[in-house]
Amino acid sequence: MSNKSRYWFTLSVLLAAVVITVGFAPVPLIFVLGGLLIVGFIAAGMLYGQFQKDAIRSGALTAVFPVIAAIVAFNLALLLRGNAWAGILVPVLAAALFVSCFLWSRKHGPYVPPTSGTAA
């Protein structure tokens, strides 16, 4: 598995984990888990050396589809909190987000190889 695939696999897992957390975690546990997941996203970016100003400014890392998909999925999970169907729909939503983002990334996922000074 290439670094790009590992990077997007990690992000896809984290996205699915956010859906599960938002859909099921009670308050205040949701804040703890949510905080850890936010740190996880930042850590993934650093670990795979994607914090590159030039690449970000040039738009080389732009990924509109997974960002929109994540926002929609997170809000759907928010609406499903406490719902009688949440036990079924939230895992399905998480799986759908994971699969769609990971499959999309195999062809379109932006990834800039780390330069000297960035990790991985």
Next chain:
Amino acid sequence: MFTAGIGVLLLAGLMAPTAATAAVPKADAGVVKQIDADTKSLTTMSRIPTEAQRLEGMKAAQAVEAADPQGFAERVALIRASSKTMAYLKSFKGLDLNEQVVILASAMPTDALTGFTQLVQAGGIEFKVTALRNSWFRSEMIVHEQPLIQPQDLGSLPRCPSAWAAFWAWFAVNAATCGAFAPFPVAAFACAAGFAVGGAIIDFNRGC
């Protein structure tokens, strides 16, 4: 449990016009009728209070207000904000509406009154008041149990137009803010996760 609580609450004084000023019915004064599986009604009789009873009721209300002016004002605002509760109080012809509001506010704690006004407003409880001869009223309280159960199954799902409006406003802000980070997906995902986690404490149905 909630329905039982409401029943006790209402038996404790709500069925009476102006709770204290009109002759307060005793707990065993009502006639309970099962209309269908999910609907019950309780009918009580009450009469327009005498001047002495009215003054006594107002005096008691003033004592409650003096003990907790802020809570009292909050309860008065709750009653006035509920159009259906106000309609119920107005249905006792010949009684002063402001006195009705004041005495109802003094008769219940804030939490109970909040639940009561929400139930009345949502249609969970209906009142039918009929004026009889010799200053008597017949009040029928109809309790629909079904609406109390359904919302729990819906969870956070918006249940009225204003709740949907609140949700879409939240979604628009979320999308506009986090979408701006699309050139750097990691930051956009972190932003969206932060919004989603923060959204867990928002009750979109509060305005219903």
